[in-house]
Amino acid sequence: MSEDNKKIPAWKADFPIKKREAAYVSRKEFIKLITFFSGTLALANVAIPVFNHFKKEEKLGEYFVGLTTDLNVGGMRTFYINEDHRNPYMLIRLAEDKWKVFEQKCTHLSCSVLYNHDEKVIECPCHHGFFNPDDGSVIQGPPPRPLPQLTVVIKEDKIFVTDFIKEAKETNGHG
Numbered sequence: 001m002s003e004d005n006k007k008i009p010a011w012k013a014d015f016p017i018k019k020r021e022a023a024y025v026s027r028k029e030f031i032k033l034i035t036f037f038s039g040t041l042a043l044a045n046v047a048i049p050v051f052n053h054f055k056k057e058e059k060l061g062e063y064f065v066g067l068t069t070d071l072n073v074g075g076m077r078t079f080y081i082n083e084d085h086r087n088p089y090m091l092i093r094l095a096e097d098k099w100k101v102f103e104q105k106c107t108h109l110s111c112s113v114l115y116n117h118d119e120k121v122i123e124c125p126c127h128h129g130f131f132n133p134d135d136g137s138v139i140q141g142p143p144p145r146p147l148p149q150l151t152v153v154i155k156e157d158k159i160f161v162t163d164f165i166k167e168a169k170e171t172n173g174h175g
C-alpha cells in the first residue's frame with residue numbers, strides 16, 4: 001500500500017467516487033427521470049383522447065332512462081349510464097314529442113351544463129358557454145366542440161338511449 005492510500009480513510013477507499021462525479025451522475029439520472037415522465041405525460045395526452053374517442057364509438061345497446069311521464073315539456077333530468085358517475089348525461093324534453101340527450105360536461109373545462117327552456121339554450125355557468133339544444137352545437141363562448149349527443153328511442157312510454165350521434169348532426173329526437 002502506498003503512502004497516499006494510508007492517508008485515505010477506509011470508508012473513502014471503499015467508495016472511490018469523487019463528490020463532483022457523484023453529483024454529475026445524479027443530475028444525469030434526474031434528467032433521465034424528467035425525460036421519462038415528460039414522455040409518459042405526452043403519450044397520455046395523445047392516448048386518453050384516442051381511448052375516449054373509441055369508447056364513445058362503442059354501441060351502448062338500449063339503455064333505459066325513464067318514462068315519458070317523468071318529465072314535463074321544458075324539463076331536464078340528469079342520469080348515468082351503467083353507474084359510471086364520471087359521465088353525467090342530461091335528458092331534455094324540448095317539446096311534447098321531442099327528446100334530446102347530451103353529455104352534461106361542457107366541452108370547455110367540464111363544468112355541468114344546464115338547459116334553459118325560457119331562452120332555449122343549454123348554458124354553461126362557468127364561462128358563459130352556450131349550446132344549441134337541437135344538436136348540441138356551440139352558439140357562443142369558449143367551448144371548442146359541440147356537446148356529445150346520444151340517440152333517443154321512445155318505445156311506448158319508455159325512453160332509451162343508444163349510441164352516440166356524430167357531432168352536431170340534426171336529429172328529431174327519435175333516433
Ligand code: FES
Binds near residue numbers: 108
Ligand atoms: S367550462 Fe363551460 S364554458 Fe368554460
